[in-house]
Amino acid sequence: MSTDERPRLGLGMVGYAFMGRAHSQAWRVAPRFFELPLRPDMAVLCGRSPQGVATAARTLGWGAVETDWRRLIARDDVDLVDVVTPGDTHAEIAVAALEAGKHVLCEKPLANSVTEAEAMAAAARRAAEHGVLAMVGFTYRRVPAISLAAQLVAEGRIGRVRQVRAQYLQDWIADPEAPLSWRLDKQRAGSGALGDIGAHIVDLVQFITGESITGVSGLLETFVTERPVAEGFSGLSGTAGSARGPVTVDDAAVFLARLSGGGIGTFEATRFAWGRKNAIRLEVNGTDGSLAFDFEDLNVLHLFDATEPAREAGYRRIVVTEPEHPYVAAWWPAGHMLGYEHAFTHQAVDLVHALAVGAQPAPSFDDGLAVQRVLDAVERSAADESRWTTVAGTPA
Ligand code: SOE
Numbered sequence: 001m002s003t004d005e006r007p008r009l010g011l012g013m014v015g016y017a018f019m020g021r022a023h024s025q026a027w028r029v030a031p032r033f034f035e036l037p038l039r040p041d042m043a044v045l046c047g048r049s050p051q052g053v054a055t056a057a058r059t060l061g062w063g064a065v066e067t068d069w070r071r072l073i074a075r076d077d078v079d080l081v082d083v084v085t086p087g088d089t090h091a092e093i094a095v096a097a098l099e100a101g102k103h104v105l106c107e108k109p110l111a112n113s114v115t116e117a118e119a120m121a122a123a124a125r126r127a128a129e130h131g132v133l134a135m136v137g138f139t140y141r142r143v144p145a146i147s148l149a150a151q152l153v154a155e156g157r158i159g160r161v162r163q164v165r166a167q168y169l170q171d172w173i174a175d176p177e178a179p180l181s182w183r184l185d186k187q188r189a190g191s192g193a194l195g196d197i198g199a200h201i202v203d204l205v206q207f208i209t210g211e212s213i214t215g216v217s218g219l220l221e222t223f224v225t226e227r228p229v230a231e232g233f234s235g236l237s238g239t240a241g242s243a244r245g246p247v248t249v250d251d252a253a254v255f256l257a258r259l260s261g262g263g264i265g266t267f268e269a270t271r272f273a274w275g276r277k278n279a280i281r282l283e284v285n286g287t288d289g290s291l292a293f294d295f296e297d298l299n300v301l302h303l304f305d306a307t308e309p310a311r312e313a314g315y316r317r318i319v320v321t322e323p324e325h326p327y328v329a330a331w332w333p334a335g336h337m338l339g340y341e342h343a344f345t346h347q348a349v350d351l352v353h354a355l356a357v358g359a360q361p362a363p364s365f366d367d368g369l370a371v372q373r374v375l376d377a378v379e380r381s382a383a384d385e386s387r388w389t390t391v392a393g394t395p396a
Helices: 018-033 050-060 069-074 087-099 114-128 144-154 193-209 342-357 365-383
Strands: 008-014 039-046 064-066 080-083 103-107 134-137 161-169 213-221 226-234 237-246 252-259 264-270 279-286 289-294 300-305 316-319
Touching: 008 018, 008 069, 018 039, 018 050, 018 342, 039 050, 039 069, 050 064, 064 069, 069 087, 080 087, 087 103, 087 114, 103 342, 114 134, 114 365, 134 342, 134 365, 144 193, 144 279, 144 289, 144 300, 144 342, 161 193, 193 213, 193 252, 193 264, 193 279, 193 365, 213 365, 252 365
Parallel strands: 008 039, 008 080, 039 064, 080 103, 103 134, 161 264
Antiparallel strands: 161 279, 213 252, 226 237, 252 264, 279 289, 289 300, 300 316
């Protein structure tokens, strides 16, 4: 007989590729390392291929399968729908789930367009009136060093923010023969480097500074306009077939930005930076100091305190592995390192805590919409010779 009297949280997940695996791992591990107020139950996994979804459910630890997301949403044993599909299906699934009274966790970017994101944010606001809650998966907020950076800025440790430098650099399509996958198809992905990884640094800068990006001047480029069509694609790699097809998204995005607190920023997102694998590089300069972070050294945050005497001042390398640091106490003894997957677990943990008390989890769909509006402003600016473009919904 079970002695666990915590209320059950029935989980249903749509999709089981790269992000599906990351979220499954998080749902499996969260209750093993963190004390949760609800009991997550990995009830149902959904995917279109009966064979594929059955195999994935077995490997990833899901109890049952569906091949139609509408059936998953309709099930009584599902309280929360986790959407880990490409962007072109986010809006339809998330809105339907919220309207059916299911909480939603949706992968980033929230949608493929501002119109879709607005509909999703509106649905989330309506659902919240009935205690049904939605969150968007900007997971990197929960890397402990990044959470610590946000705490330090909020505590005034570097003063008022003057400048940010944000880069997200990868190289997985730098080879012109790397296969054409859904991530290079505007219909399915919405945009290229801009939405896929630029969205992360937009969210991270807004999260760490607590400010909004209010205006941008952008530049987008597609270096390789045609590629061999992928015959099989999983994660970020696949087999190139003999047919060729067009790349319909940007390969690289750069933009200048203004922040609501008076600061300025430069942003760069590319999947063509040979040698950079998953380099999320953030530097924030304030009136009293600076912070610097690189995901390729994710357990470290650099802090420069400009109020220290000049003869001793220097960047301090904080190894973010101590119980005093965000999330770390639940894991290993002090000094042991965390990795890519841990932030997904932290995301699941925070979401469960919010649901248990009926609080709005962060980032909300409104936060996702705010990011989408920045991406949209960059695209509009780039299409108009990089003209300065105001971000909708931000102070003029
Ligand atoms: C591919 O560029 C990708 O998987 C992104 O889609 C993720 O959001 C990022 O975390 C890692 O890279």
